Amino acid sequence: xxxxxxxxxxxxxxxxxxxxxxxxxxxxxxxxxxxxxxxxxxxxxxxxxxxxxxxxxxxxxxxxxxxxxxxxxxxxxxxxxxxxxxxxxxxxxxxxxxxxxxxxxxxxxxxxxxxxxxxxxxxxxxxxxxxxxxxxxxxxxxxxxxxxxxxxxxxxxxxxxxxxxxxxxxxxxxxxxxxxxxxxxxxxxxxxxxxxxxxxxxxxxxxxxxxxxxxxxxxxxxxxxxxxxxxxxxxxxxxxxxxxxxxxxxxxxxxxxxxxxxxxxxxxxxxxxxxxxxxxxxxxxxxxxxxxxxxxxxxxxxxxxxxxxxxxxxxxxxxxxxxxxxxxxxxxxxxxxxxxxxxxxxxxxxxxxxxxxxxxxxxxxxxxxxxxxxxxxxxxxxxxxxxxxxxxxxxxxxxxxxxxxxxxxxxxxxxxxxxxxx
Numbered sequence: 001x002x003x004x005x006x007x008x009x010x011x012x013x014x015x016x017x018x019x020x021x022x023x024x025x026x027x028x029x030x031x032x033x034x035x036x037x038x039x040x041x042x043x044x045x046x047x048x049x050x051x052x053x054x055x056x057x058x059x060x061x062x063x064x065x066x067x068x069x070x071x072x073x074x075x076x077x078x079x080x081x082x083x084x085x086x087x088x089x090x091x092x093x094x095x096x097x098x099x100x101x102x103x104x105x106x107x108x109x110x111x112x113x114x115x116x117x118x119x120x121x122x123x124x125x126x127x128x129x130x131x132x133x134x135x136x137x138x139x140x141x142x143x144x145x146x147x148x149x150x151x152x153x154x155x156x157x158x159x160x161x162x163x164x165x166x167x168x169x170x171x172x173x174x175x176x177x178x179x180x181x182x183x184x185x186x187x188x189x190x191x192x193x194x195x196x197x198x199x200x201x202x203x204x205x206x207x208x209x210x211x212x213x214x215x216x217x218x219x220x221x222x223x224x225x226x227x228x229x230x231x232x233x234x235x236x237x238x239x240x241x242x243x244x245x246x247x248x249x250x251x252x253x254x255x256x257x258x259x260x261x262x263x264x265x266x267x268x269x270x271x272x273x274x275x276x277x278x279x280x281x282x283x284x285x286x287x288x289x290x291x292x293x294x295x296x297x298x299x300x301x302x303x304x305x306x307x308x309x310x311x312x313x314x315x316x317x318x319x320x321x322x323x324x325x326x327x328x329x330x331x332x333x334x335x336x337x338x339x340x341x342x343x344x345x346x347x348x349x350x351x352x353x354x355x356x357x358x359x360x361x362x363x364x365x366x367x368x369x370x371x372x373x374x375x376x377x378x379x380x381x382x383x384x385x386x387x388x389x390x391x392x393x394x395x396x397x398x399x400x401x402x403x404x405x406x407x408x409x410x411x412x413x414x415x416x417x418x419x420x421x422x
Contacts, residue, residue, distance in 0.1 A: 004089045005304045010157040014139055014191050018153045029158040030098035036142050036152065038105050039064075044399035046111035058234055060104050063226060068100035070222035073287050084292055084308065091214060092157075099161030099219040106133025108396040109403045110344035112332070117348045118392060119177045125388035127169045132181045133396055134162055139188055141393065157305060160192045161215035167208045179209055199298050211297070217310040218290075225286035228320040229279045231327040232266065236275055240331045243267050249330050258315070259322050266326075282319070289316030347407045348395060354410060355391045360384055369410060370394065 011025035023031065033039055042061035058066075075093040079085045107130045108114040115130050122128040138159065139151040166189055169180045181189060202208045212220065235241035250263055269278040291311045299306035331337060358367050359378045368375050374394045381387040398406065408415040 001088050003092060005091065006157065007303065009194060010303055010305065011155050013153045013155055014159060014188065015151050015153050024094070025155050026092050026095035026098060026157065029152075029155055030094050030101065032143070032152045032154075033098055033101050033105075036105075038137050038142055038397070039101065041397065041399050042104060044401050045107060045109055046114075046400055058230055060107060063230070064101050064104050066226045066230065067103065067219070067222045068097045070225050070283060070287065071096040071100040071218050074218050074222060074290050077287050078290060078292055081291070084294070089304075091218065095155075095157055095161060096215050096218050096222075098158055099215050100222055102134060102138065102158070102162050103164075103219055103223060104130070104134070105137050106130045106135070106396065108133075109398050109400045110340070110348075113337075113341035113344040114348060114396075116177070116341070117345045118396060121348070121352050122388060122392050123175060123177070125385045125392075126182055126184075127175060127177070127180060128392055128396070129165070129178050129180055129182070131162070131164045131179075132185060135159065135185055135188060136182065136393070138162070139185075156192060156194070157213070157215065159188060160213040160305065161219060163189075163192060163216060164212065164220060165209045166192075166211060167203075167206075171203065179206075193299065194302060196298060196302065213303075213305040214292075214308045214310060215305060221286070221290065221310060221312060224320050224324070225283055228323040228327070229282050229286075231331065232323050233276055233279055235327060235331045236270055240334055240336070241270075241326075243270055245330055246270075246326070249326065258318065262319060262322055286316050286320065289313035347403060350411065351395060351403070351407060352391065355394075359391070360387050 013025075018028070021028075039061075042064060043059055045060040072093045075091045075096050079090045085091070108118055108128075110117075115128070118128040137151075138154045141150070142152045144150050163181075165179045165181060167180055168183050168186055168189075169175065170183050172180065198208065202211055232241060246263070246267060253259075255263060265278065266275075269275040289312050291313075292308045293311045294307060295309045297306055354369055355378070358369055359375065370378065371394075374390070378387050378390045381390050395403070
């Protein structure tokens with residue numbers, strides 16, 4: 001049965017046409033992401049705790065898988081509610097799954113610490129943003145080959161499904177550190193909107209960044225649902241979140257009656273060693289908190305992806321925000337993770353400066369410290385900004401282990417082999 005929710009407009013691909021087979025366009029999107037090198041690298045990139053430190057902590061890969069499961073479940077749940085959704089008119093769960101699996105592809109090593117460091121390094125050169133970097137991979141670097149094919153030839157709907165932010169770097173009065181697209185991605189934004197003119201009022205403040213397709217809204221809420229809950233679970237297992245620390249934190253917060261209930265529930269679950277059971281039920285509650293509402297905008301007549309928006313029950317949103325704040329204040333601001341951020345900054349700054357000295361500010365002799373293919377890309381770039389982007393792409397694409405080994409090869413005299421440059 002044909003799904004009337006989508007039209008050929010939604011499945012048109014960016015960068016050229018691709019072969020079709022027994023799968024629909026969105027299943028091909030999902031499969032190409034799963035089999036991509038950039039996706040496999042997520043198994044060795046930090047989510048909260050340094051990748052590889054312990055086996056049971058979440059990595060970017062397991063987090064993405066959990067987000068994808070929640071996203072699919074939201075699609076199925078909305079379909080069971082009836083209303084606008086019917087057997088021949090529904091949000092495609094394969095498309096949402098693909099968007100969820102892809103949403104963190106652009107994140108660098110060392111988690112949020114690495115992202116903040118690259119944002120600082122790239123501030124004069126067009127910025128760095130994890131979501132924009134994901135788009136860069138999908139449209140430019142994944143499956144790139146010598147014949148000139150660039151990117152994975154994604155559908156318009158997939159690109160829009162990961163496009164959390166649509167405002168360009170240059171469209172902000174002052175250069176921001178996050179929540180933007182790279183300026184050269186204006187053509188991708190134009191493709192996503194099918195060449196339609198963006199209304200002037202959407203350029204005001206953050207309105208354009210908040211203008212998202214329904215699949216992107218589902219992905220975004222699934223992401224919030226996953227990490228607001230799972231960061232708490234991992235934090236308790238790691239010993240960062242103890243009852244004593246939670247109570248000390250709560251003493252300095254304005255805790256109203258609903259938040260006090262959540263606080264009591266967390267403490268009770270820790271005491272009874274039932275945190276994972278209790279919090280897995282929270283995920284189910286976040287899924288059931290979703291509803292659809294029709295809306296009107298300049299794209300609603302072009303695609304159903306903008307005809308509807310996701311509405312989250314206020315109680316679920318408050319719960320997610322409460323857990324995110326608890327995790328941020330107690331875990332991310334802890335001395336242990338701040339020490340990791342200090343280390344991440346040192347590693348990334350030193351590698352950046354070594355690349356810059358040898359490939360941009362060239363002295364009498366260039367030392368080829370980069371892998372040959374990356375070095376050729378940097379040297380072929382015409383401007384300092386283009387060279388900076390190539391160096392940034394290389395750093396962002398490294399896993400936690402790769403960047404540490406590279407750092408040690410360059411700066412630790414007793415470490416390294418002539419055979420392991422990669």
